[in-house]
Amino acid sequence: MGRAIDLIEDWGYLEVDEGGRLTDMSPDFCENFSINKKDCIGGSIHDIIEGMYGRKRKKVFFGAIAGINCIIRVTKKGYRDVYRVIVRDGDIEHHEMVSFMHSIDIAKMNKKRPHQNKYSFxxxxxxxxxxxxxxxxxxxxxxxxxxxxxxxxxxxxxxxxxxxxxxxxxxxxxxxxxxxxxxxxxxxxxxxxxxxxxxxxxxxxxxxxxxxxxxxxxxxxxxxxxxxxxxxxxxxxxxxxxxxxxxxxxxxxxxxxxxxxxxxxxxxxxxxxxxxxxxxxxxxxxxxxxxxIPSLRERKEDILLLAYYFIDYFNGRFDLEVKYIDSGLQDWLLNYEWPGNIRELKAFIERGMNIVEGDTLSMRDIYFAPPQVSAKPTERKLKALQSLEDEVKHAEINAIQRALEESDGDRSIAAQKLKIHIASLYRKIAKYNLK
Ligand SMILES: Nc1ncnc2c1ncn2[C@@H]1O[C@H](COP(=O)(O)OP(=O)(O)O)[C@@H](O)[C@H]1O
Ligand SMILES: [Mg+2]
The missing domain is CATH 3.40.50.300 (P-loop containing nucleotide triphosphate hydrolases)
Structure with missing residues (x-):
C-alpha cells in the first residue's frame, strides 16, 4: 500500500532563472538526491530533471532526478521558477500518483492543501x-x-x-x-x-x-x-x-x-x-x-513583487500567461496608497486579469473592468417594480456593497459608515452571501 496522499512530504527544491539556469538548491534537495550543489549551480535545469521537455505550461509534472521518478511542482518567486519535489517514487503507488496529478490539474493548484502547512513563511x-x-x-x-x-x-x-x-x-x-x-x-x-x-x-x-x-x-x-x-x-x-x-x-x-x-x-x-x-x-x-505587520505603503519595495506573485496566481486560475506589467501601471501601483493593503492589491490584479489580453497587464485592463457598482439609475427605471421586500433587500445589498467599497473592504469601517454594529454587518454579509 502506498502512503496517504496528504502525508506527502517536501523533498526539497531548486530555483532557476528565466533562462533555466540553476541559481539555488535547498540543502535537503541535495541530500535527498545525493547531488553536489557546487557542481550544478549555473548549469541547466535539464541536467538535473530529466523528462520535462514536454512540460510546457504544466505546473505539476513527472520528471526523473538522479534516476528517481518524482512529481514536481513549479511555483514562481519573483522572476524565478522554483521546482519543488512533492513526491518521490516509492512513496506512493503509481496509480495514486496519476490520480493525484489529475486531481491537482483539476484544482489548478489553487485549492489550499488540506491539513497543516497550509501556509508557510x-x-x-x-x-x-x-x-x-x-x-x-x-x-x-x-x-x-x-x-x-x-x-x-x-x-x-x-x-x-x-x-x-x-x-x-x-x-x-x-x-x-x-x-x-x-x-x-x-x-x-x-x-x-x-x-x-x-x-x-x-x-x-x-x-x-x-x-x-x-x-x-x-x-x-x-x-x-x-x-x-x-x-x-x-x-x-x-x-x-x-x-x-x-x-x-x-x-x-x-x-x-x-x-x-x-x-x-x-x-x-x-x-x-x-x-x-x-x-x-x-x-x-x-x-x-x-x-x-507593516502596511503596504510602508514597504513599497514589496509592491511589484506581490503584483507579480498575484499575476502568477491568477495565471494559474484563469489559465493565462501574463508575464509583464507595463511601465505606466507599474508607476501607478508604486504611487497608490493601498489603504486596503494586500487584499486590495490582490483584488486589483484579479480585476485586471479578468480583462487582459496578451502577456502584459496595463492600466487599460483595470479601467476596462466592468464597474462594480450595480444598476445605474437609468437601468433601474427599466426594471419592473418588485415586491417591497425584494426592493428593500436590494437597497440593503447596494448600501452594504457601497460601504465596503468605500472602506476598501474594512468591515469595521463599513459598519461605522452604515451606523450598524459590526456583528450585524457580518450577519447581513453572510445572509446575502456578499464578498
Ligand atoms: N505577504 C503576503 N504574501 C502573499 N499574500 C498575502 C500576503 N499578505 C496578505 N496576503 C493575501 O492577502 C489577503 C489578505 O490577507 P489576510 O491575512 O486575510 O489579512 P488580514 O487578516 O490582515 O486582514 C489574503 O488573500 C492573503 O492570502
Ligand atoms: Mg483578517
Missing part, C-alpha cells in the same frame, strides 16, 4: 526590510508556546502570519481554528467558544455541539478582530485561559484546555484599554509577544 511574499524583520520575529516566536498578538491594518496578512506561525510550531499537526470575534453576537459567544450540551437552551442542537476551544485542542486558536469581543465575553475568555479548563454550556464536567492563542487586531488595543473598552487583564494575557 515561504508563501508570505515580501523582501522589504520591514517584512523580513516581521518574518524573522514570527519564525522565532513560532516555536514557543506563548500567546501572540498580531497588530496591523486590514489586509496586511495577519491571518496568513497566524497560519504560518502555527505551521512552524510543534502544534502543526493539530488543528488551526479561526474565530472571527466580530462575527459572533455577544449572546452566542459562550456556546460558540465553549460549546454546549444537549438541551442547553431552546434552539440548541439535540446532540449538543463542541465549541471552538475544544475543536482547537492541542492546536492553535486564532482569535481574529479580538477588539470586537464584547466586554463580558472578554472576562469569560480570560477565565478559560487562566484556569485552562472549559465547560460546555449546560454541562457539568470541565475539560482540560491545551491551546495556543494567536489574536489579531487592526486597532490599538492599548488605547482601548485606556478608554476602558478592553479589559486590561486580558490585554496583558495576550500581549506576551506582539508582532506588528
Amino acid at each position: 515561504d508563501e508570505i511574499i515580501g523582501n522589504s526590510p520591514a517584512m523580513q524583520e516581521a518574518k524573522e520575529l514570527a519564525t522565532r516566536i513560532a516555536t514557543s508556546n506563548s500567546t501572540v498578538l498580531l497588530t496591523g491594518k486590514s489586509g496586511t496578512g495577519k491571518e496568513l502570519f497566524a497560519q504560518a506561525i502555527h505551521g512552524m510550531s510543534t502544534r502543526k499537526n493539530n488543528p488551526f481554528v479561526a474565530v472571527n470575534c466580530a462575527a459572533i453576537p455577544g449572546e452566542l459567544f459562550e456556546s460558540e467558544l465553549f460549546g454546549y450540551e444537549p438541551g442547553a437552551f431552546s434552539g440548541a442542537k439535540k446532540e449538543g455541539k463542541p465549541g471552538k476551544i475544544e475543536l482547537a485542542m492541542n492546536g492553535t486558536l486564532f482569535l481574529d478582530e479580538i477588539s470586537e469581543l464584547p466586554y463580558e465575553a472578554q472576562g469569560k475568555l480570560l477565565r478559560v485561559l487562566q484556569e485552562k479548563e472549559v465547560e460546555r454550556v449546560g454541562g457539568t464536567a470541565s475539560k482540560h484546555v491545551d491551546i495556543r492563542i494567536i489574536a489579531a487586531t487592526n486597532r490599538d488595543l492599548g488605547k482601548l484599554v485606556e478608554e476602558g473598552k478592553f479589559r486590561q487583564d486580558l490585554f496583558y494575557r495576550l500581549y506576551v509577544f506582539d508582532l506588528t
Whole structure:
C-alpha cells in the first residue's frame, strides 16, 4: 500500500532563472538526491530533471532526478521558477500518483492543501526590510508556546502570519481554528467558544455541539478582530485561559484546555484599554509577544513583487500567461496608497486579469473592468417594480456593497459608515452571501 496522499512530504527544491539556469538548491534537495550543489549551480535545469521537455505550461509534472521518478511542482518567486519535489517514487503507488496529478490539474493548484502547512513563511511574499524583520520575529516566536498578538491594518496578512506561525510550531499537526470575534453576537459567544450540551437552551442542537476551544485542542486558536469581543465575553475568555479548563454550556464536567492563542487586531488595543473598552487583564494575557505587520505603503519595495506573485496566481486560475506589467501601471501601483493593503492589491490584479489580453497587464485592463457598482439609475427605471421586500433587500445589498467599497473592504469601517454594529454587518454579509 502506498502512503496517504496528504502525508506527502517536501523533498526539497531548486530555483532557476528565466533562462533555466540553476541559481539555488535547498540543502535537503541535495541530500535527498545525493547531488553536489557546487557542481550544478549555473548549469541547466535539464541536467538535473530529466523528462520535462514536454512540460510546457504544466505546473505539476513527472520528471526523473538522479534516476528517481518524482512529481514536481513549479511555483514562481519573483522572476524565478522554483521546482519543488512533492513526491518521490516509492512513496506512493503509481496509480495514486496519476490520480493525484489529475486531481491537482483539476484544482489548478489553487485549492489550499488540506491539513497543516497550509501556509508557510515561504508563501508570505515580501523582501522589504520591514517584512523580513516581521518574518524573522514570527519564525522565532513560532516555536514557543506563548500567546501572540498580531497588530496591523486590514489586509496586511495577519491571518496568513497566524497560519504560518502555527505551521512552524510543534502544534502543526493539530488543528488551526479561526474565530472571527466580530462575527459572533455577544449572546452566542459562550456556546460558540465553549460549546454546549444537549438541551442547553431552546434552539440548541439535540446532540449538543463542541465549541471552538475544544475543536482547537492541542492546536492553535486564532482569535481574529479580538477588539470586537464584547466586554463580558472578554472576562469569560480570560477565565478559560487562566484556569485552562472549559465547560460546555449546560454541562457539568470541565475539560482540560491545551491551546495556543494567536489574536489579531487592526486597532490599538492599548488605547482601548485606556478608554476602558478592553479589559486590561486580558490585554496583558495576550500581549506576551506582539508582532506588528507593516502596511503596504510602508514597504513599497514589496509592491511589484506581490503584483507579480498575484499575476502568477491568477495565471494559474484563469489559465493565462501574463508575464509583464507595463511601465505606466507599474508607476501607478508604486504611487497608490493601498489603504486596503494586500487584499486590495490582490483584488486589483484579479480585476485586471479578468480583462487582459496578451502577456502584459496595463492600466487599460483595470479601467476596462466592468464597474462594480450595480444598476445605474437609468437601468433601474427599466426594471419592473418588485415586491417591497425584494426592493428593500436590494437597497440593503447596494448600501452594504457601497460601504465596503468605500472602506476598501474594512468591515469595521463599513459598519461605522452604515451606523450598524459590526456583528450585524457580518450577519447581513453572510445572509446575502456578499464578498
Ligand atoms: N505577504 C503576503 N504574501 C502573499 N499574500 C498575502 C500576503 N499578505 C496578505 N496576503 C493575501 O492577502 C489577503 C489578505 O490577507 P489576510 O491575512 O486575510 O489579512 P488580514 O487578516 O490582515 O486582514 C489574503 O488573500 C492573503 O492570502
Ligand atoms: Mg483578517
